[in-house]
Amino acid sequence: MATNTSSLKKKSEQVLDGSDIMELVENQEVFTSFVDHKFKELDKDSDGHLSVKELQPAVADIGAALGLPAQGSSPDSDHIYSEVLNEFTQGKQEKVSKTEFKEVLSDILLGMAAGLKRDPIVILRIDGEDLLEFINGPSYEVEMLSVFSQIVSDDAVLPMRDCIVKALEKLTVDQGMPPSPDSWVTSNIIEPALQLWDGNNQEKLVSQETFLEEFKKVAERVAQNLKEQPVIVAHSENTFDGSGIKRLLSNKFELDKVIYVKTYERNAILSCCYCF
Numbered sequence: 001m002a003t004n005t006s007s008l009k010k011k012s013e014q015v016l017d018g019s020d021i022m023e024l025v026e027n028q029e030v031f032t033s034f035v036d037h038k039f040k041e042l043d044k045d046s047d048g049h050l051s052v053k054e055l056q057p058a059v060a061d062i063g064a065a066l067g068l069p070a071q072g073s074s075p076d077s078d079h080i081y082s083e084v085l086n087e088f089t090q091g092k093q094e095k096v097s098k099t100e101f102k103e104v105l106s107d108i109l110l111g112m113a114a115g116l117k118r119d120p121i122v123i124l125r126i127d128g129e130d131l132l133e134f135i136n137g138p139s140y141e142v143e144m145l146s147v148f149s150q151i152v153s154d155d156a157v158l159p160m161r162d163c164i165v166k167a168l169e170k171l172t173v174d175q176g177m178p179p180s181p182d183s184w185v186t187s188n189i190i191e192p193a194l195q196l197w198d199g200n201n202q203e204k205l206v207s208q209e210t211f212l213e214e215f216k217k218v219a220e221r222v223a224q225n226l227k228e229q230p231v232i233v234a235h236s237e238n239t240f241d242g243s244g245i246k247r248l249l250s251n252k253f254e255l256d257k258v259i260y261v262k263t264y265e266r267n268a269i270l271s272c273c274y275c276f
């Protein structure tokens with residue numbers, strides 16, 4: 001996948017390799033002001049220390065950046081959340097000073113950066129442009145007929161609608177479609193496109209030509225929907241095993257289950273770059 005995506009050189013592609021985080025932590029001036037800002041934001045009662053309660057939003061952000069589900073959703077991930085909190089409080093239920101906060105935050109961020117350096121994450125913004133390029137490009141007919149023959153050999157007689165849905169599922173990120181199956185994409189991108197399609201009452205698949213025509217109509221609407229609601233796909237070639245962080249937290253817990261496969265807007269990876 002790494003070779004695939006890099007050869008595409010998409011403008012919508014962004015690679016997270018941890019270098020931004022390294023830069024942030026290593027630049028004393030910038031990092032100090034980052035910590036000052038973060039600390040001030042967290043220190044709700046402005047007493048110069050962070051209580052366990054005040055640390056919660058930071059712990060939640062770190063968990064999200066690690067790709068953990070929200071707190072309270074599983075005992076495994078809750079355990080990791082409590083370990084992250086313990087890193088700040090050093091196991092004591094005391095308040096955390098700005099110096100302590102800065103040290104732990106720096107360790108955690110450097111751990112994330114090390115993990116990202118080993119397994120960079122590619123972030124793709126899928127906004128319909130690549131899909132339009134594909135359906136209007138020179139390889140459209142050949143590639144879609146190959147998809148078509150796969151579908152037909154799977155199941156000889158299919159209504160046109162099913163055929164189009166299956167074909168959309170077979171398209172890849174390189175052709176401008178989000179990875180499939182995904183229920184959000186199905187209900188927000190694909191279904192609305194099919195609802196507006198004028199071929200809904202076509203019972204059976206007539207020919208390759210009609211398939212190519214009808215598929216293009218739906219795909220154009222899919223591209224339009226993606227333009228209105230772009231999908232962010234985070235993609236890591238390898239499992240992000242968090243081992244850098246695991247080392248930092250002295251092997252106190254397993255991060256093996258933490259993976260970045262696919263996430264959407266407002267999700268983990270983005271908070272990794274923007275919140276933290």
Ligand SMILES: [Ca+2]
Nearest residue numbers: 043047049050
């Ligand atoms: Ca406080």
